[in-house]
Amino acid sequence: MPHASRVSEIPAQPHARQRSRRYSGSWAKADIVAGLTAAAVVIPKALAYATVAGLPIQVGLYTAFLPMIIYAFLGTSRPLSVSTTTTLAILTATALGRVVPDGNLATLTVAVATLTALVGMTLLLASLLRLGFVANFISDPVLTGFKAGIGVVIVVDQLPKLFGLHVDKGSFLHDVYALMAGMPHLSLATFMIGAATIAMLVSIEHVWPKAPAPLVAVAACIASVALFDLSSQGVALVGPIPAGLPSLTLPDRSLVGELWPAAVGIALMSFTETIAAGRAFVRDDEPVPIANRELLATGLANLGGAFLGAMPAGGGTSQTAVNRLAGARTQMAELVTAGGALCTMLVLGPFIAMMPQATLAAVVIVYSMGLIKPAEFRAIRTIRKTEFVWAMVAAVGVVFLGTLRGIVVAIMVSLLALAYQVSDPALHVLKRKRGTTLFRPASPDYPDDESMDGLLVLRPEGRIFFVNAQRLGSKMLEQVEQASPRVVIVDLGAVFDLEYTALKMLVAAEAKARASGWEVWLVGMTPGVKQLVRRSPLYEVLAGGRMFARVEDAVSHYEGMRMQNALGAEG
Known part of the structure; x- marks a missing residue:
């Protein structure tokens, strides 16, 4: 993508704490465009993740609001976009299903606030104990494999929406097989919308590279839905969004004993995804995210979000990719995205509701393809075959085992390889x-x-x-x-x-x-x-x-x- 190759005007700094507090007006346009572009992806995905977690759809908006704002002021990664992710949503669903098996809305609201608060406190404790060194075990080749694996997973995950298919989610191989088996039932109208979105994104990027291609594509597709009544032709839309600001929600201490083991696991996943995504998208002229500060920032983001009923949050790879590739310069872009979530709560719900799911899938697919970089794999293999193996293990691990297990496997392989090298000194x-x-x-x-x-x-x-x-x-x-x-x-x-x-x-x-x-x-x-x-x-x-x-x-x-x-x- 042309935006990805732009050279940042922010001077390189040796340490994130030394970054300039002055904000240049020349960065504003890029941050606004990136923030709005990311909002077009973050908001619908956050709504979907809320349903995955078994929560009311508006909880996704709450998660894309206050946690983003808190991280924007405290985080050390310039492009990182913080809300929730697929894995966090699934883990949240598992934890809440055990505590609130009947799905009672009032109990569920208190339980998710308690879980999110526990996740935040766990991250804060890890920051206090300075456990961020764990991030040092994630090498650049592992990050290359991590990004490629995530890219493959995201694309496969979004293809059913692009084709208008309903697929029961499972393992990667299950999803691929289900996708192939469902192709005879493809919705032509849905596919045409998705294909048109991809064509617009690619064409605008090549012909008019400075234009906010995703915003143009999304607006055009929403207009098409209104003009041609595409929903009546089987094109799935994002759907209605309840309006209004979130109310104060207090955690329940009586649920701590049942939820804390799950909170520790979710906190580990949140940190792993956050630091991996933050490091994956750092530019050469930017400071590398500081692990212990990331623990602090995401911990406070989760703790603050808990009081608004938000679900556990962390850095999202796909939305960070969109934010970065759309030209984000600073965390001002995330504030714009959070502002988009606020506007959606108050005003824009009816418009976002008309966005085709295929359009959202097309935006995510186009940007996620940029995560898969064969040239980087070839470069690693040319220089050092051992580290090429690390990259491949990370990619395969993420694809077949999921984000957390995949990155853990890659780290273990890295440590075993390091142990072998140490055991055989030159x-x-x-x-x-x-x-x-x-x-x-x-x-x-x-x-x-x-x-x-x-x-x-x-x-x-x-x-x-x-x-x-x-x-x-x-x-x-x-x-x-x-x-x-x-x-x-x-x-x-x-x-x-x-x-x-x-x-x-x-x-x-x-x-x-x-x-x-x-x-x-x-x-x-x-x-x-x-x-x-x-x-x-x-x-x-x-x-x-x-x-x-x-x-x-x-x-x-x-x-x-x-x-x-x-x-x-x-x-």
Whole structure:
């Protein structure tokens, strides 16, 4: 989309707290257009999610109102659009179904307020405990896969609306099969509306890129419904929306015991989706969302929304995609979206009610397709195949397991891959560039680099601890057996930590070396590593001229010893 390629005029900042408080008037148009465009997607979807959760349809509007406003002032992501999501709606339905099985409206209203308040307090507690570091386990390749998987899920989810089919939702494969099986029953009028919306969106973006394409398409489709009475031809509409402002709703402490386990799960989902969506759509010239501040912002957004009877909220991927791709510069766009929800409550309900479901589906599909980027997958695969696997696992996991399980699986794969890398630390054999004092890892690219007779120079990298000490020791022993040296120089300059197990192994290796007739010298120890060595028996053994600051110093000492030995032999 052309909007997605625009370069933000907001100066890059190293930290979200340092972002400028001044708002440029030049950003206003983009934010207003983006906010209204997002509202055209957020409002109908929020209404639908309320019904998914088994709640009155107006609860969706309440969720797209106050939580958005609170997040707009406290959140650290510029494009993130906060209301509710499919997963949160499903989890909410499950939680409320257990507490209010009879669906009593009065009890349901109090129960959802209690649940949303508990979700907010859980997020606030997580912020207080600074648990936002969990977000650091979501790597860029995982985000690439996450976005692609979400894009596929959203498109498949919206296709039945585009074709005018009624499909019982289930797993991804179930939905695909149901969609294919229902194609003979396609509603031609509905499909024509959806196809016309897609054609308008694509055409306007290419011919008139600065125009608010979704707004134009939505307005045209609503006008078509009124002019041609499309509802009588089987075109499904959003439908009537009750008017009026929300009333104050107080949580019920007696429901806390039943709802808190579900609230913890929903809070985890809310945070996962929020931070993933926020990071997925950050630009290079914007600060990365701060996880603990996101916990605080979404926690207060949920807590505030609870008193208006809103359902649990979090960052929505599809609506954030629409907001970002429509040109949002700041959170002012979300305030515009919240204003749209307020206007819908008071004035615009009859107009929004006439929006075809196929039009909404078309807008979501067109923007969601931008989440699937094969070029990014190819780039990741070219650079590092392991991280390409992470991306694919994230994509497949989201598609077949759902957002939360998919991202958890991807994180687990990332951690397992990281654990494997840590368990097998790099070990380089160093050689000297001929005619210099430069030592560098042996490589076919440097065939003229020289090694010295009887000397082996090794450089391990990373943290050496109980997980990898044995493996590193085996790799070093293999090099020693191949080279049969008289002296092994171990350059520890790239080792930032030496754990007790690793130090114990080094002590044992040095003793074995002396017994076998060769020596171990240590070089380039960092202050921390040197302090550890000082506290061990190894220090007394090596203190007599077997510890050096630089590799070249150790090699010069070795060459001096050889020369003395040679002179002594001649004498």
